[in-house]
Amino acid sequence: MSVIRLVISMIATLLLLAATAPSMAQTDPLQTLVQALPKGGYAEREKVILDLAGTGDPRVADVLGALGKGDLYTLKDSGTVIVATGRGNSLETADPLTGKALGAVDKSGLDKIRVNNRLRRAIDSAVGQLTLMGKDPATRLAAAQSMLKTTDPAAIGMLDTAIAQEDDARVKTAMEQARAAALLKSDAALENKIAAIDTLIAKGDREALAFLTGARSGASADLLPAIESGIKSIEDKLAFWSALQNVWYGLSLGSVLLLAAIGLAITFGVMGVINMAHGEIVMLGAYTTFVVQEVIRNNFPGLFDYSLAIALPLAFLVTGAVGVAIERGIIRWLYGRPLETLLATWGLSLILQQTVRTIFGPNNREVGNPSWMSGAFDLWGLSITWNRLWIVIFAMIVFAVLLAVLNRTPLGLQMRAVTQNRRMASSMGIRTPWVDALTFGLGSGIAGIAGVALSQIDNVSPNLGQSYIIDSFMVVVFGGVGNLWGTLVGALTLGIANKFLEPYAGAVLGKILILVFIILFIQRRPRGLFALKGRAVDA
Amino acid sequence: MITQTLIRALDRKALFVVALLLFIAVAVPVSNLYLPEGHPLRVPDHFVPLFGKYLTYAMLALALDLVWGYCGILSLGHGAFFALGGYAMGMYLMRQIGDRGVYANPVLPDFMVFLNWKELPWFWHGFDMFWFAALMVVAVPGLLAFVFGWLAFRSRVTGVYLSIISQAMTYALLLAFFRNDMGFGGNNGLTDFKDILGTPIQSGTTRAVLFAASAIALALAFLVCSAIVRSKLGKVLVAVRDAESRTRFLGYRVDNYKLFAFTASAIIAGIAGALYVPQVGIINPGEFAPANSIEIVIWTAVGGRGTLIGPIIGAVLVNAGKSWFTGVLPEFWLFALGGLFVAVTILLPKGIVGAFTGGWSALKARRASARAEEGTNLSGDLKTSPAE
Numbered sequence: 001m002s003v004i005r006l007v008i009s010m011i012a013t014l015l016l017l018a019a020t021a022p023s024m025a026q027t028d029p030l031q032t033l034v035q036a037l038p039k040g041g042y043a044e045r046e047k048v049i050l051d052l053a054g055t056g057d058p059r060v061a062d063v064l065g066a067l068g069k070g071d072l073y074t075l076k077d078s079g080t081v082i083v084a085t086g087r088g089n090s091l092e093t094a095d096p097l098t099g100k101a102l103g104a105v106d107k108s109g110l111d112k113i114r115v116n117n118r119l120r121r122a123i124d125s126a127v128g129q130l131t132l133m134g135k136d137p138a139t140r141l142a143a144a145q146s147m148l149k150t151t152d153p154a155a156i157g158m159l160d161t162a163i164a165q166e167d168d169a170r171v172k173t174a175m176e177q178a179r180a181a182a183l184l185k186s187d188a189a190l191e192n193k194i195a196a197i198d199t200l201i202a203k204g205d206r207e208a209l210a211f212l213t214g215a216r217s218g219a220s221a222d223l224l225p226a227i228e229s230g231i232k233s234i235e236d237k238l239a240f241w242s243a244l245q246n247v248w249y250g251l252s253l254g255s256v257l258l259l260a261a262i263g264l265a266i267t268f269g270v271m272g273v274i275n276m277a278h279g280e281i282v283m284l285g286a287y288t289t290f291v292v293q294e295v296i297r298n299n300f301p302g303l304f305d306y307s308l309a310i311a312l313p314l315a316f317l318v319t320g321a322v323g324v325a326i327e328r329g330i331i332r333w334l335y336g337r338p339l340e341t342l343l344a345t346w347g348l349s350l351i352l353q354q355t356v357r358t359i360f361g362p363n364n365r366e367v368g369n370p371s372w373m374s375g376a377f378d379l380w381g382l383s384i385t386w387n388r389l390w391i392v393i394f395a396m397i398v399f400a401v402l403l404a405v406l407n408r409t410p411l412g413l414q415m416r417a418v419t420q421n422r423r424m425a426s427s428m429g430i431r432t433p434w435v436d437a438l439t440f441g442l443g444s445g446i447a448g449i450a451g452v453a454l455s456q457i458d459n460v461s462p463n464l465g466q467s468y469i470i471d472s473f474m475v476v477v478f479g480g481v482g483n484l485w486g487t488l489v490g491a492l493t494l495g496i497a498n499k500f501l502e503p504y505a506g507a508v509l510g511k512i513l514i515l516v517f518i519i520l521f522i523q524r525r526p527r528g529l530f531a532l533k534g535r536a537v538d539a
Numbered sequence: 540m541i542t543q544t545l546i547r548a549l550d551r552k553a554l555f556v557v558a559l560l561l562f563i564a565v566a567v568p569v570s571n572l573y574l575p576e577g578h579p580l581r582v583p584d585h586f587v588p589l590f591g592k593y594l595t596y597a598m599l600a601l602a603l604d605l606v607w608g609y610c611g612i613l614s615l616g617h618g619a620f621f622a623l624g625g626y627a628m629g630m631y632l633m634r635q636i637g638d639r640g641v642y643a644n645p646v647l648p649d650f651m652v653f654l655n656w657k658e659l660p661w662f663w664h665g666f667d668m669f670w671f672a673a674l675m676v677v678a679v680p681g682l683l684a685f686v687f688g689w690l691a692f693r694s695r696v697t698g699v700y701l702s703i704i705s706q707a708m709t710y711a712l713l714l715a716f717f718r719n720d721m722g723f724g725g726n727n728g729l730t731d732f733k734d735i736l737g738t739p740i741q742s743g744t745t746r747a748v749l750f751a752a753s754a755i756a757l758a759l760a761f762l763v764c765s766a767i768v769r770s771k772l773g774k775v776l777v778a779v780r781d782a783e784s785r786t787r788f789l790g791y792r793v794d795n796y797k798l799f800a801f802t803a804s805a806i807i808a809g810i811a812g813a814l815y816v817p818q819v820g821i822i823n824p825g826e827f828a829p830a831n832s833i834e835i836v837i838w839t840a841v842g843g844r845g846t847l848i849g850p851i852i853g854a855v856l857v858n859a860g861k862s863w864f865t866g867v868l869p870e871f872w873l874f875a876l877g878g879l880f881v882a883v884t885i886l887l888p889k890g891i892v893g894a895f896t897g898g899w900s901a902l903k904a905r906r907a908s909a910r911a912e913e914g915t916n917l918s919g920d921l922k923t924s925p926a927e
Binding site for chain 1: 613687690691693694695696697698699700702703704706707708710711714715717718829830833836837840870871873874876877878879880881883884885888
């Protein structure tokens, strides 16, 4: 027992000695240099800083960092350099190299070691060089990136050494880019500069573009063509990525439109019923999500990530039931009179809106994103948010399921039969009123689950539906009534066209142009992109 | 058959309606201006512009009825023509403010000074003259309707499709007028008017005159519409409504008839808008909202489409109801309006006047409306639209 204790205490003593050793050893050259910092004017101080940086000792980074922040002081009585931090009159002091606490000292007993902007730059680049050799790849990466910003030609040598030692590919690239940027500013040989330009072209972002445009002004005639072509190739690349980003935004908007319109494609497209309350049914779906989340928040907080999975079937059932009720209560009296249907359902939309406003209040309700739907990630040059990605995927799933229901199930068969020839279908024993109610219920249910998705990206308020109803009709009319593929193509086309117009025309004007385009398009093809042909048109 | 008797019946009433409107045009202003305060027959000050507003709405509903009730074109964008007429008048009134605006700029309206504009945009020139503004009140909605109708009718866009693209038209205009760069005051629209034709717009006399003008304009519009529907042209319009393809096959240029009705209707709507603006004192992009245009349809439907007096009754009744509701039970107005839409379309497809002329007894009314329904069924907007 006692032997072990003895060993432990010996080790502890040794460790203690090792820890305190450097500060005790006054012969440490670093210590001498640090103590030399307060002496002389700014010019001398800069020399000391460069000497410190030249040692390559990682501890120097902390000292210089403190100096840059203005935390480095001298004790008035002894002249010792210390780090002092804190607020008020009494500051906590510490040894600059070891970080050992030296107790509180009154501010009046301290002299700050002053720095000017020139010194700060020197400090920054010195710290950058020091951390470039650090152990942690993240630190080295940060250092390389900060050196890319300062682009000091004097650092090229340092970077060369660092690049030679570096084995992390990412960090190495960042260092090479920093080196290239610095090289462009230096008076290096032509071929080195051209190699540097190539490195920057490979980097290919706005930052690289800025370096090249900056270098263009002072470039020699030999270098100019290389820079010009570099700028052009980066600009082309950027234009390509921004076009791709626009396509993505367009796809995302298009799938939102698709979700909003696809229920309408059933009620309007298949049944020929103009349901102006469609937007309000979407809104009901969104409010169902809100209610589900409220219940979960209050009772089962752990289930929050599953709230959408619970809300989806519920929203489908709620809005589907509302849809069946609407069909049985109102629409069945108005078959064959589409304009009257339009008016009655508009009235219904007012009633639904006001009902929701009365129950839930006129303000926006908060619907949260589950954790798997928040945040974003970078894919090549694109920034993609998770909720948009999920909505695109979700829209495609809904579309596929609906297509399968219409083409592969008995209900779908009966629906198509009733659409194509109601009387014949009825003679064949299909209960047409029943099919009507179910079709309308299906369309409404789809609208409801669209509401669940839209609650993730839009404000859930009683006016939610109104903002989608006109767009949805545009999509259905543009795509062609009675054809789900038309709705898909219509929604994606309008979404992408909208996003491509936005940068040039602005959001509002872009939308106006789209509306005018659709109005003109309808003149050319009065029945949309994918028109039904034959007798079914007039049925 | 039904329609003919309806027209003949209204024909007898036409004189009565015009006389009644002219009587109102004189009686209301006179009672407001010359009867002493507190007199039981005196129309209170604030009712004059309010009733005047109803009359312009009635005119708007009448305009819609001409295309919907008689020609079977359900326009969901008639609010746009109304608003354009209103904007033309509003621009004239803005120019009349002169240097009495907040920024005291003699030429530029306040909002332009605020937006740092240096000179008047080209489309604002001429609006300092009343005759030019009056011309624009007619020309702008008329031209828009002509171009829109020419495009739509020529390519045989009918029924629901036409309704939806007319809604898209007013929606596009709504978005456009919300933009500040358009030069129409953006979100706030045009307001703070001072003078009309040299007289202060707020004064009792001006308001009374505006009221009289609205009543007379409504009477004139009624006469014009009545003349149109009584003429041979009107008969063709009804034929287009009831059996478009058949009319075309009989050799009539259906497009031209529809275009005429649509343009005439838009012009009437524009004039209504021009009379509306000085009485309410503001015009803003909200007037272009698709919801407003649909509301016009319900006024017409409540009163009875396919009759000329119906829309007038409907517009006044619904708007009076709206004023009363929003005063007493504001949160229930949308319930009432929505219920009205549903109830009228299902229970009263021919509106109040239709039910009234159909016969006094419930049975007779039912039969008449059933027969009338058959008629509309045949007209079937999607049903008999021509095959591609």
